[in-house]
Amino acid sequence: MSHPIIIIGSGLAAYNLAREFRKSDQTTPLTIIAEDSADFYSKPMLSNALAGKKTPASLVIKAASKMAEELSAAILPYTEVVGIDSNHQQVLLIDGQALVYRDLILALGADQIYLxxxxxxxxxxxxxxxxxxxxxxxxxxxxxxxxxxxxxxxxxxxxxxxxxxxxxxxxxxxxxxxxxxxxxxxxxxxxxxxxxxxxxxxxxxxxxxxxxxxxxxxxxxxxxxxxxxxxxxxxxAAGLQPRTHLAASAGLKVNRGIVVDQTLQTSQPHIYALGDCAEVMGLNLPFVMPIMHCARALAATLAGTPTPVKYPAMPVVVKTPACPTIVAPPAIGAQGEWQVSEIEGGIDARFVDAKGQLLGFALLGAASKEKQALTGQLPPVLS
CATH class of the missing domain: 3.50.50.60 (FAD/NAD(P)-binding domain)
Known part of the structure; x- marks a missing residue:
């Protein structure tokens, strides 16, 4: 039997990657390591759970045991990884174990910044x-x-x-x-x-x-x-800091996040990163849609078809029902200006360049109905 693919993390990035991979490969051993219970829940839903009267238990979509069964995976909850030996392709655990991997995926997430x-x-x-x-x-x-x-x-x-x-x-x-x-x-x-x-x-x-x-x-x-x-x-709620310590201590290149190329490979072969901890071609996008695109691309790569991730335009829906808000920010450094229109019950703001090309938008209140039409006019985030 071949060595397993090991995923460190049990959030949306980790579990969506595992699910996508199993669509193409049902036999390669898969191990998921988590510092917490490894139960599957959606972390983005934590910021609007109160209005839905959600308890911690009701936010759990599936228990770790159920995920292990569905993914044919070994899931190690409450397990701390203290090091990575990239030369011998090993993950080092706090209890002294060394787990050999075929490929290692870092889906470590990010920490809240404390002022x-x-x-x-x-x-x-x-x-x-x-x-x-x-x-x-x-x-x-x-x-x-x-x-x-x-x-x-x-x-x-x-x-x-x-x-x-x-x-x-x-x-x-x-x-x-x-x-x-x-x-x-x-x-x-x-x-x-x-x-x-x-x-x-x-x-x-x-x-x-x-x-x-x-x-x-x-x-x-x-x-x-x-x-x-x-x-x-x-x-x-002062922002997020990608978890890069484990990667940095293993000699991987880090910047704002763990630096990866368009196939999500780090500076070391057989080690990949995705999700909030990763910096993909200079982009660190801690949102659901980039995670989904990365999971599909990396799953294909791990299954034998090298696939670069591509990001289409990906508007972010802000969970503020008191004022529906959808944002597709222009790329950092984009040249242009905001054109803001007040409409009845909302704000329609569009970022355009000198030629009138739409590069971003912000739609609030009644203007949010323009999301689909405007998204189709935006350039891809990463092609």
């Missing part, structure tokens, strides 16, 4: 980046009236909208001037903020958090202007 805060309550800052995190987060909410959120990016806005379903007021802090500032032009961002504010959210733009203290049963957040605001809890 450095002064004060005595830094360890009480919450992030929701796993099912266990969600369980701890949800358990604290019933007694709260407010939740502070650090960051008005995609995750921060989604959690803000979700908290409103429980009657909890989100207080969102961001040094930028409007939400989703890296994805939306100012007019569109301010429209989104206005809609979420009408729904019950409270935004504090142009401010950064400096201190977080617990005093006499109260949590106090100190801002850079010297003001202090009481919050029931503080949630960090």
């Amino acid at each position: 450095p805060l002064g004060g005595n309550a830094g360890d009480d800052v919450i992030s929701v980046n796993s099912l266990q995190d969600y369980a701890e987060f949800a358990a604290k909410l019933p007694e709260l009236k407010t939740v502070g959120i650090l960051g008005a990016g995609l995750i921060g806005c989604e959690f803000a909208n979700d908290l409103l379903a429980l009657g909890i007021k989100p207080l969102v802090f961001d040094p930028a001037g409007w939400p989703l500032s890296r994805l939306l032009p100012e007019a569109a961002g301010r429209y989104l903020a206005a809609q979420l504010t009408t729904a019950g959210a409270e935004f504090h733009f142009g401010f950064s958090a400096k201190n977080y203290d617990h005093m006499e049963g109260r949590y106090l957040l100190g801002l850079n202007d010297g003001s202090i605001i009481e919050v029931g809890m503080l949630l960090s």
Whole structure:
């Protein structure tokens, strides 16, 4: 029997790759290693689970045992990988075992970024980046009236909208001037903020958090202007940091993420990466659609047909029902300008170049119905 393909990770990238691979190859041994329970759930759904009254148990789509059966795979839950020996094609486990691989796939995901805060309550800052995190987060909410959120990016806005379903007021802090500032032009961002504010959210733009203290049963957040605001809890939504430590310690090339070529191979043969941890041809896109395209391409490569991944235009649907928002940001460094139109019940923003070619868009509210028509006009993200 040949050595197995080993996948480190058990998120959307790992399990979708395994499923796609099994469509073409039912016999090559497959091993999946996870630090957690390895139960299959959709991490992107954590940021809108409250409105759906989802418990941690109900978010689990399939238990690890069921996934092992369906994939004809050996799944090792609660198992820590401490090293990779690329010369001998081995994965090194914390218990001293060395597992030999035919090919190794890193689907390690990303960690929430924690901003450095002064004060005595830094360890009480919450992030929701796993099912266990969600369980701890949800358990604290019933007694709260407010939740502070650090960051008005995609995750921060989604959690803000979700908290409103429980009657909890989100207080969102961001040094930028409007939400989703890296994805939306100012007019569109301010429209989104206005809609979420009408729904019950409270935004504090142009401010950064400096201190977080617990005093006499109260949590106090100190801002850079010297003001202090009481919050029931503080949630960090300041962005994601790809998990690159394991790859770097094995001598693989890393930048923002684990650097891979268009076939998703790292700087070492027989080692690949995909998902939130990977930087594909300079692109680190922590969204569902890039993961799906990578899973299909890499599965074909592992099954014997080398296949470069290609990204079509992939608009991102922001989970903010109070203001439906769809974003297809222009490529970094793209030359052009935003053309913003206010329509009844929404904002239609289009990023065009000097020749009038559509390079990106942001559709809010009633304008979101234009998604399909505009997506067909966009150039591919990676061809």
